Amino acid sequence: MAKASLIYEKVNFPLKVWISVFFLDSNEEFVIDENWQGLNIAGGFRVMANSSNGDHQTTTKPPPTPSPLRFSKFFQSNMRILVTGGAGFIGSHLVDRLMENEKNEVIVADNYFTGSKDNLRKWIGHPRFELIRHDVTEPLLVEVDQIYHLACPASPIFYKYNPVKTIKTNVIGTLNMLGLAKRVGARILLTSTSEVYGDPLVHPQPETYWGNVNPIGVRSCYDEGKRVAETLMFDYHRQHGIEIRIARIFNTYGPRMNIDDGRVVSNFIAQAIRDEPLTVQAPGTQTRSFCYVSDMVDGLIRLMEGENTGPINIGNPGCFPTLFLKDMMFVFKHQYAIDAIRRNLVSFLAILGEFTMIELAETVKELINPKVEIKMVENTPDDPRQRKPDITKAKELLGWEPKVKLRDGLPLMEDDFRQRLAVLKN
Ligand SMILES: NC(=O)c1ccc[n+]([C@@H]2O[C@H](COP(=O)([O-])OP(=O)(O)OC[C@H]3O[C@@H](n4cnc5c(N)ncnc54)[C@H](O)[C@@H]3O)[C@@H](O)[C@H]2O)c1
Numbered sequence: 001m002a003k004a005s006l007i008y009e010k011v012n013f014p015l016k017v018w019i020s021v022f023f024l025d026s027n028e029e030f031v032i033d034e035n036w037q038g039l040n041i042a043g044g045f046r047v048m049a050n051s052s053n054g055d056h057q058t059t060t061k062p063p064p065t066p067s068p069l070r071f072s073k074f075f076q077s078n079m080r081i082l083v084t085g086g087a088g089f090i091g092s093h094l095v096d097r098l099m100e101n102e103k104n105e106v107i108v109a110d111n112y113f114t115g116s117k118d119n120l121r122k123w124i125g126h127p128r129f130e131l132i133r134h135d136v137t138e139p140l141l142v143e144v145d146q147i148y149h150l151a152c153p154a155s156p157i158f159y160k161y162n163p164v165k166t167i168k169t170n171v172i173g174t175l176n177m178l179g180l181a182k183r184v185g186a187r188i189l190l191t192s193t194s195e196v197y198g199d200p201l202v203h204p205q206p207e208t209y210w211g212n213v214n215p216i217g218v219r220s221c222y223d224e225g226k227r228v229a230e231t232l233m234f235d236y237h238r239q240h241g242i243e244i245r246i247a248r249i250f251n252t253y254g255p256r257m258n259i260d261d262g263r264v265v266s267n268f269i270a271q272a273i274r275d276e277p278l279t280v281q282a283p284g285t286q287t288r289s290f291c292y293v294s295d296m297v298d299g300l301i302r303l304m305e306g307e308n309t310g311p312i313n314i315g316n317p318g319c320f321p322t323l324f325l326k327d328m329m330f331v332f333k334h335q336y337a338i339d340a341i342r343r344n345l346v347s348f349l350a351i352l353g354e355f356t357m358i359e360l361a362e363t364v365k366e367l368i369n370p371k372v373e374i375k376m377v378e379n380t381p382d383d384p385r386q387r388k389p390d391i392t393k394a395k396e397l398l399g400w401e402p403k404v405k406l407r408d409g410l411p412l413m414e415d416d417f418r419q420r421l422a423v424l425k426n
């Protein structure tokens with residue numbers, strides 16, 4: 001569909017080739033000239049005939065049959081897909097899935113800040129795959145039909161490391177990708193986050209909730225950055241008719257997460273394998289919902305291919321009520337937790353029906369290393385106390401719901417971590 005409109009635009013204006021040149025804060029267009037009749041949409045330009053003398057208008061013969069190569073290029077049903085941040089955790093799994101379809105050509109643009117070529121090693125050299133070292137804060141000129149825009153550090157440790165760069169990535173990076181989408185008529189999907197809900201006062205979070213975000217906190221570069229990115233998506237949609245999709249992703253885990261990524265599931269698994277104490281950040285009663293990466297990729301592709309702009313929550317609302325008693329005992333053994341409960345009733349209510357970090361630690365301990373210790377450590381500012389997606393919209397509009405339970409997903413991740421850490425299971 002996007003390709004069809006691209007072809008239409010290029011072929012039906014033979015005397016002019018319009019090129020959009022995207023500047024950081026504006027999209028400006030200028031005309032190359034009437035000497036160029038056509039554009040090779042495979043990338044780069046090709047002059048196919050010179051019409052400035054008007055020769056073709058005087059001839060009575062039908063025009064020569066164009067090269068079959070040209071037609072195959074124009075009319076093939078292949079999709080060319082750009083994945084920004086494709087060398088990262090979710091991005092590389094998305095690339096695997098997109099590459100399974102022989103009609104897809106995939107271009108990855110990544111600056112390798114938190115991603116790695118290693119995640120894509122099986123595709124490097126493949127004729128339908130291209131990897132570009134590129135920072136999305138700079139404009140990118142490629143010809144594509146779809147853009148999955150994932151580029152952004154996702155672990156709080158990494159996005160807080162250089163907050164100014166994080167906000168530039170979210171704002172300027174998204175602006176650049178929207179400029180690209182506008183120039184080539186591509187559909188664009190943004191991977192937003194459940195962090196747009198901040199420390200939510202509504203629970204679970206539906207897409208209609210506007211959030212409770214600290215605009216000046218240490219996490220703001222990320223959560224406010226993503227909120228602006230969402231705003232830009234909708235402004236380009238309303239103002240320029242760009243086809244947009246917004247996924248609000250909730251905590252996702254799986255193989256290929258950075259071992260020292262700092263996120264809770266990867267931390268606990270690496271710690272359990274290394275025989276180090278599992279570090280539960282106080283109070284430990286904060287809740288999250290964990291979605292296995294294959295489910296996430298499935299949701300993202302359905303959103304891209306479907307007819308809804310979103311935003312749509314994609315996450316796994318599952319919880320573990322069976323661990324409730326154990327959880328309570330752990331909480332009451334720790335002064336931190338008791339203080340937190342006294343201070344805030346929400347933290348206490350969280351443990352009644354939700355999946356807490358203590359439960360996660362207990363689950364990892366049980367599945368991976370029953371001898372490992374669990375210890376309570378200091379938390380970081382503005383850590384959301386509760387988070388769980390309302391996925392009604394994803395179910396109804398995308399026919400999507402997660403399939404992999406945490407207890408099945410954790411061992412798959414363990415295998416990958418053991419291989420990379422070179423530690424065999426006893
Ligand atoms: N994993 C989650 O739980 C989660 C939750 C919510 C939202 N998300 C979003 O999903 C996307 C992917 O997350 P992930 O977990 O795979 O993270 P990740 O850190 O593994 O991947 C991000 C990728 O983006 C690249 N990148 C960062 N800044 C860039 C820049 N300026 N230019 C080009 N490339 C850049 C990194 O090198 C990396 O390859 C992110 O946008 C993130 O905000 C993830």
Ligand SMILES: O=C(O)[C@H]1O[C@H](OP(=O)(O)OP(=O)(O)OC[C@H]2O[C@@H](n3ccc(=O)[nH]c3=O)[C@H](O)[C@@H]2O)[C@H](O)[C@@H](O)[C@@H]1O
Nearest residue numbers: 154155156193194195250251263264267279280281286357
């Ligand atoms: O899903 C989301 O929308 C967001 O979720 C995560 O942010 P966060 O939930 O803070 O992720 P973690 O760093 O994995 O922390 C989860 C919880 O575990 C706790 N934690 C973390 C690390 C640890 O070693 N121990 C521990 O108890 C944290 O205090 C926090 O309460 C991601 O890292 C963001 O990129 C993403 O956008």
